[in-house]
Amino acid sequence: MEVVRHDVIIIGGGLAGLRAAIAVAEEGLSVGLVSKVYPMRSHTVSAEGGAAAVVRTDTGDSHQLHFLDTVKGSDFIADQDVAEYFVGEAPNELIRMEHWGCPWSREPDGSVAVRAFGGMSVNRTMFAADKSGFHMLHAIFQHTLRYEHIVRYDENFVTKLLVEDGECRGAVAIDLRSGVFRAFTAKAVILATGGCGRVWAFTTNAFINTGDGLGLAYREGSALSDMEFPQYHPTGLPGTGILITEAARGEGGYLLNSKGERFLSDPTYGISSRMELGPRDMISRAEIMEFEAGRGVKGRYGDTVQLDLRHLGEAKINQKLPFVRELAENYIGIDPVHAPIPVRPVVHYMMGGVRCNVDGETSIPGLYAAGECAQEGLNGGNRLGSNSLTECLVFGSRTGKVAARRVAESRDLPTTALEKQADDEEQRVQNQFYSNNGGTERVGLMRADLQFAMERNVGVFRTREGLLEAAEDIRKLQERFKNVKLDDSSKVFNTELTAAMELQNMLDVAETVVAPAILREESRGSQARRDFPERDDERFLAHSLVYRTPDGPRVEWQAPVLTTVELDAIPVGKRTY
Amino acid sequence: MAASNGVGAAHSVDLSAVSSVADMIKMTVTRYRPGDDPVPVTESFFIPYHDDWVVLDALQYIKDYVDGSLSFRWSCHMGVCGSCGMIVNGTPKLTCAAFLRDYYPHEVVVQPLTNFPVVRDLVVDIEDFIHKLEEVKPYIIRDDLAAAPVGLGNEYRQLPEQVEDYKQFSMCINCMLCYSACPVYGMEPTFLGPAAIALGHRYNMDSRDQGRNVRMPLLGSSEGVWECTFVGECSVVCPKNVDPAAAIQRTKLATTNDMMKSILMPWSKR
Numbered sequence: 001m002e003v004v005r006h007d008v009i010i011i012g013g014g015l016a017g018l019r020a021a022i023a024v025a026e027e028g029l030s031v032g033l034v035s036k037v038y039p040m041r042s043h044t045v046s047a048e049g050g051a052a053a054v055v056r057t058d059t060g061d062s063h064q065l066h067f068l069d070t071v072k073g074s075d076f077i078a079d080q081d082v083a084e085y086f087v088g089e090a091p092n093e094l095i096r097m098e099h100w101g102c103p104w105s106r107e108p109d110g111s112v113a114v115r116a117f118g119g120m121s122v123n124r125t126m127f128a129a130d131k132s133g134f135h136m137l138h139a140i141f142q143h144t145l146r147y148e149h150i151v152r153y154d155e156n157f158v159t160k161l162l163v164e165d166g167e168c169r170g171a172v173a174i175d176l177r178s179g180v181f182r183a184f185t186a187k188a189v190i191l192a193t194g195g196c197g198r199v200w201a202f203t204t205n206a207f208i209n210t211g212d213g214l215g216l217a218y219r220e221g222s223a224l225s226d227m228e229f230p231q232y233h234p235t236g237l238p239g240t241g242i243l244i245t246e247a248a249r250g251e252g253g254y255l256l257n258s259k260g261e262r263f264l265s266d267p268t269y270g271i272s273s274r275m276e277l278g279p280r281d282m283i284s285r286a287e288i289m290e291f292e293a294g295r296g297v298k299g300r301y302g303d304t305v306q307l308d309l310r311h312l313g314e315a316k317i318n319q320k321l322p323f324v325r326e327l328a329e330n331y332i333g334i335d336p337v338h339a340p341i342p343v344r345p346v347v348h349y350m351m352g353g354v355r356c357n358v359d360g361e362t363s364i365p366g367l368y369a370a371g372e373c374a375q376e377g378l379n380g381g382n383r384l385g386s387n388s389l390t391e392c393l394v395f396g397s398r399t400g401k402v403a404a405r406r407v408a409e410s411r412d413l414p415t416t417a418l419e420k421q422a423d424d425e426e427q428r429v430q431n432q433f434y435s436n437n438g439g440t441e442r443v444g445l446m447r448a449d450l451q452f453a454m455e456r457n458v459g460v461f462r463t464r465e466g467l468l469e470a471a472e473d474i475r476k477l478q479e480r481f482k483n484v485k486l487d488d489s490s491k492v493f494n495t496e497l498t499a500a501m502e503l504q505n506m507l508d509v510a511e512t513v514v515a516p517a518i519l520r521e522e523s524r525g526s527q528a529r530r531d532f533p534e535r536d537d538e539r540f541l542a543h544s545l546v547y548r549t550p551d552g553p554r555v556e557w558q559a560p561v562l563t564t565v566e567l568d569a570i571p572v573g574k575r576t577y
Numbered sequence: 578m579a580a581s582n583g584v585g586a587a588h589s590v591d592l593s594a595v596s597s598v599a600d601m602i603k604m605t606v607t608r609y610r611p612g613d614d615p616v617p618v619t620e621s622f623f624i625p626y627h628d629d630w631v632v633l634d635a636l637q638y639i640k641d642y643v644d645g646s647l648s649f650r651w652s653c654h655m656g657v658c659g660s661c662g663m664i665v666n667g668t669p670k671l672t673c674a675a676f677l678r679d680y681y682p683h684e685v686v687v688q689p690l691t692n693f694p695v696v697r698d699l700v701v702d703i704e705d706f707i708h709k710l711e712e713v714k715p716y717i718i719r720d721d722l723a724a725a726p727v728g729l730g731n732e733y734r735q736l737p738e739q740v741e742d743y744k745q746f747s748m749c750i751n752c753m754l755c756y757s758a759c760p761v762y763g764m765e766p767t768f769l770g771p772a773a774i775a776l777g778h779r780y781n782m783d784s785r786d787q788g789r790n791v792r793m794p795l796l797g798s799s800e801g802v803w804e805c806t807f808v809g810e811c812s813v814v815c816p817k818n819v820d821p822a823a824a825i826q827r828t829k830l831a832t833t834n835d836m837m838k839s840i841l842m843p844w845s846k847r
Contacts, residue, residue, distance in 0.1 A: 037650075038707070040751055041658045055729060092727040099725055099733065101717040101783065103740055103747050110734030134657055135747065142715040142776075154707075177696060206652040207637075239629060242655045327655060330674060331629075444641025488646035492611050493697035496645040 001422050002182045003415060006032035006151065007407045008400075009171055009186040011158050011213060013039030015133070015392035016371025016399075017192030018140045019093075023400025025149040029407055032184050033150055034173050036157045036208065036498065039141045043194050043206045044392065047133020048245035048323060049117060050125035051097075051389035053090030056114055059122040063087045064567050066124060070387060071570040073119045073279050074380025075525040075535070077226075077543060079561040080569055082358045082377035086387075086394050087567075093393035094126055102139040103128050105320075115320075116250040117386045119279035119577070125386040130245050130323040133389060156182070157498050158212065160425045161189065161367065162418045163220050168367035170418055171216075172425045176498065179491025181429075183422035187410045188366050188403035191217060192396065195350040195372040196509045197230070198502075200458070201451035203347040204236055204243040213373040215505030217354040218512060222362045223545040225375040225558075226352035227509070228517035229526045231383055232284035232460050236346025238301035242331055244324055244343055246385040248309055249276040251320050255283070256306040256340065257295040263305070274577040281382040281526040282577070284345035288460050297342060304342035313337075345460055349388060351379040351526065352513075355545055355558075360399030366406065370399040375543070377561065381525015432484075433497055439485035443500045446484070450477050450506060458514060461528045467518045474510045475552075481507060508548070515553040516544035537572060602626040602677055603684035604635050606647065609695050617695060619686075626681055632672040633661050636687065636699070649699040656816060659750035662757065663699050664688040669754035669814045690757040703753055709769050710751070712795060713777035718788025739784040746779035746824050748817045755811035755821055761804055768804040769795070771811035771821030778824035781831075797832035805829075 008024045010017045013035035021031045035042070054061045066087040071078045098104055098112060105113045105127050117125040128135035144150050155176040162170035162183065170185035193213030197205025218224050234255070235244040249255070255276050257263045264275045269286040271278030287305050290296055296303025309317055309324070314337045317325055321336075328334045328341050353375035360368040360376065369376075371392040378391055431437075453473035457466035481504065488496040522536035523529050542557040563569055601623045609617040622639050630638075633651055640647045652658040654673045661672045666686050677685065693701035725731070755771035756762050762770050769777075777796045781789045795801055805825045812822040 037652060037660065038703075038751075041650075041652045041660045043653065043658075045658045045750075046653050046655060055732075057729065091729045095727040095729075095731050099717065099722060099727065099785075101780070101785065103744055103783075104732075106735055106737045106740055108737060110736045110739075111730075112732050131657070131748075134750070138747070138749075142710075143717075145711045146714075146716055177702075206658065207654065208652045240654065323657075330656070442641070443645060448641070486646075487644055488648075490610050490612065490646070490697075493648045493700050494646075495648045496640070499640075499645075 001419060001426065002180070003419060004032060004182055004184050006030045006184065006186050008032070008188045008190065008403050009034060009184045010190045010192055011035070011171060012042070012192035012194060012371070012373070013037070013152070013154070014042030014044040014192060014194055014371065015137055015140060015389060016396035017190070018144055019393050019396030020190050020192060020370055020400035020403070021144060021150045022147065023397045024404050025147040027401070027404035029149065029404050031150045032153060032186065034153045034156045034158055034171065034184060036155060036176070036212070038154045039152070040138055041208070042137060043209050044133045044137040044389070046204070046206060046243065047389055048130045048243060049247035049250065050115060050127030050132045050386045051094055051136070052117065052120060052125045052384070052386040053094045053390055054087065054124060055091050055094055055112055055126060056124070059114065059124065061122045061124050065121050066090070067567050068570055069120050070378065070384060072575060073382055073384040075382055075575055076570070076572045077380035077524070077541060077560045079377025080564050081561045084564045084567050085358055086378050086391065089394045089398070090390045093397060094390060097136060097139065097393065100139055100143045103135050105129060115247060116277055117384070118246050118249065118277050118283070119274070119384040120386070125250065127247065130247050130321050136389060157501065158216060159429060159501060161216050161220050162421050163364060164417050164421070167365045168220070169413070172422045174429070176493050179494060181422065181426040183419055185415050185418055187407045188368060190360065190368040190370060190399055190403055191354060191373050192369070192371045193373045196506065197347045197350070199450065199454055199506045199510050199513070200230070200347040201455040202236070202241045204233060204241050205347070210502035210506050211509035212502065212505045213369065214354060214512070215508040217362065217367065217369065218508050218548050220364060221548065222364050222367065223355040223547050224352060224512045225355035225543050225545050226380070227350070227512040227546060228520055228544060229351035229381050230347050230513065231280055231349040231351060231526055232345040233280055233348035234283040234287055234345055235307055235343040236348070237327070237332055238299055238304050238342055238344055240331055241346045242327055243346070243348065244307060244327065244341060245321070246280070248307060248321055248324050251316065252312055254308045256308050257290045258297045259295060263290050263295065270575070271577040278577050279382055280385060284460050285528055287345055299342050302344070304344045306340035307343045308340040309336040310338065310340065349383060351381065351383050355543070358398070359402040360395060361402065368399045368403050370395045380560070381527065433486055433500055434489060439483040441480050441483045441485055443484065443486070443496060443503055446477055446480055447499070447503050447506070450474070450503070450510060453477070454510060458517065461530050462517060463530050464518060467514055471511070471514045471518065474507060474514060478507050511553050512546040515546055516555050519555050520544065541572060600626040602635070602681055604639065605684055605686045606636070606699065607688045608698055610697065626677060628678045630677045632665055632670070632675045632677065632685060632687060635677060635685065636672065648697045657750060659752035662690055662752040662754050664690060664757065669757040671752060671754070671816050674816060690753055692757050692759065692763045693753070705766065706751070706753060706756060706770065706773065709773040710776065713769065713773050714788060714792055715776045715780055717780065717783065717786050718791055719786065733785045735784050742784070743779045743782035746775045746782065746819060749775055749819045750817055752816065754814045754816065758810040758814040760808055760810070761806055765804055767800045769801050771825065774802060774828060775819055775821040775824035778828050793832065793835065796828050797835070802828045802832065
């Protein structure tokens with residue numbers, strides 16, 4: 001098997017992976033950037049609303065305030081030392097993106113503009129109209145083209161990490177174009193594979209968001225953490241799940257029930273002072289409660305609430321929210337200038353991920369994680385909108401630097417054992433997916449069954465019974481997967497093979513979501529338990545850690561860091577707005 | 578055919594609400610399996626018709642429930658990642674934005690993008706474009722970039738009207754529809770092509786950039802704008818209104834102005 005050597009291997013070419021690649025290349029080291037899609041296809045491209053940082057102070061903003069909002073938004077299980085570092089670095093990273101050509105929207109004096117976002121006390125979200133992720137991704141991808149040290153392996157699907165003597169030293173990937181396997185060896189490997197929204201049926205996420213990095217790390221013994229907290233975004237288009245950005249509310253949009261009421265004023269929802277600018281977990285819950293009270297607007301795909309932008313006027317919609325208008329017109333035939341947009345909660349983002357520290361270091365030496373696939377401690381039970389693009393930059397950058405330091409400090413090791421592992425891995429894929437094993441199970445059917453099992457029982461509101469049923473559904477699907485049968489036996493661009501391996505990752509991820517959700521007998525952040533409606537700090541002021549064992553997932557708990565260096569630490573308190 | 582529990586994972590919420598399928602639609606797709614097919618062939622599938630499905634949903638349905646070996650690229654399903662460009666009934670389209678209802682009850686014929694080598698089925702080889710993208714140096718070039726201080730208050734100032742100068746040309750999603758529609762690229766593969774030129778122009782027009790003189794030799798060369806015969810098909814098919822034809826015309830004008838200045842004022846700096 002061909003062996004490709006780099007100082008650092010980065011898996012994933014979205015915002016976090018590209019930022020990490022630049023950080024490594026700036027140290028003069030060589031980067032192998034391995035992605036299953038061309039980088040500009042990565043899901044960063046779909047982010048719309050913007051990226052948060054203290055880039056203006058005329059709004060009354062400060063690091064302390066951004067920090068407070070983030071920790072409160074997390075329902076107090078963010079690691080406060082990590083959140084402190086994040087708010088400090090955020091302005092540097094976003095202005096660096098400005099220098100790298102991102103077409104940020106501007107104030108009349110030419111300074112960068114900021115807009116309101118949910119759970120943020122002041123306007124602090126930088127934006128490029130409502131295609132912020134698209135512009136950031138293209139700008140940073142284009143910027144990477146100047147670094148000859150960054151070598152891309154586009155459309156290469158990683159099937160396994162190479163871990164030898166307890167250290168991660170590379171990965172095996174299949175080149176989709178040729179079907180050829182290659183072993184990538186390095187002194188550090190950074191996972192930047194994004195989220196796993198496709199584990200659910202109804203999601204804003206791209207088809208590619210199948211939790212590949214999460215599965216890779218989990219199978220090597222690394223802990224996945226806070227996986228019981230997927231974020232439900234309150235404004236997805238019914239049917240497709242296409243995201244209508246929170247910026248629509250940041251710019252002044254209203255959410256209305258079937259009676260035409262701005263229902264978020266109801267004090268039982270706990271966000272009456274912020275209304276449409278409350279945090280996502282609380283608004284999504286309020287929407288479901290409106291549905292259950294019979295105040296949803298019935299539609300072809302079930303209940304919705306209405307996102308009303310009409311009072312903003314055509315000029316503002318065109319200037320600030322042109323993509324919202326385009327999406328609503330194209331996909332549901334509604335022009336928001338003249339009619340409200342039907343929306344409902346939709347799986348959007350994964351607060352959890354591969355457990356790592358502020359440096360991106362996981363429990364496996366040499367293995368790092370950054371971006372949505374990482375759980376470095378920033379987001380806790382609920383991420384604030386517009387913190388995640390910034391998160392990709394801040395922690396992508398830092399993790400890249402730390403990985404580069406590891407390269408400088410490690411010695412060269414022989415790769416014979418790695419090559420053997422890689423050969424074995426190729427053989428495994430061959431045996432499992434190409435040989436005529438008498439299997440009968442279709443990838444597409446199993447995927448749909450998983451997605452609807454999650455949709456049924458692992459939604460906004462959960463119960464023990466439902467979660468246990470989901471766990472059993474997943475276990476059965478894992479059994480069925482052993483009987484997988486592919487129609488496609490060819491080597492060239494075999495996307496049924498990659499779909500099968502993606503499904504394997506999704507099944508692994510699904511069990512790490514459900515196991516801690518069952519054990520977390522409380523309601524916190526995006527997990528709302530009907531049988532345990534209150535937050536229980538006594539028992540669950542903690543991150544979950546899920547480890548893979550032969551007998552199924554094992555869950556441990558880890559206290560969050562509640563101390564800081566310079567900013568004032570935030571005492572754990574009641575979370576209302 | 579489909580099991581009772583699913584009519585395609587693409588459209589996903591509460592499928593029971595929409596599972597009564599009265600009508601079918603004929604999808605005819607290009608198949609090409611290197612090693613098996615000496616040349617591309619076509620294959621037809623009759624699948625359930627849904628008025629809110631896009632062509633990509635139909636392809637996904639085929640892959641999930643009928644023939645898993647059908648290969649195509651896809652990602653965002655919302656018209657912004659640029660993966661799913663194909664020829665639909667003769668026209669380059671994003672298949673995630675081409676609705677079945679616009680073709681029904683007629684058949685939908687899906688082919689790989691023209692002007693590119695076919696890798697497999699509906700997947701084409703776009704490496705030539707990726708290389709051209711790199712060649713136009715699509716990034717901010719200025720001497721003080723590496724040393725520029727960052728953080729609060731350190732952005733380069735850019736007035737809203739200066740953003741407008743290049744904004745349109747920054748909207749390209751690299752979907753390749755313009756290359757597929759461009760007769761010149763079809764004849765002269767050395768031609769830089771609409772999207773790459775538009776991107777070069779985008780950075781030339783950015784007030785933060787000082788790299789115009791580095792880019793112009795290539796943009797103004799025979800492989801650059803002067804290859805274009807101004808057919809304008811690129812702008813017609815562009816799903817994001819980037820108007821690459823306008824970028825090409827403006828670059829031609831800039832090249833001509835540069836040339837005239839150098840003739841009229843040979844000693845002056847441009």
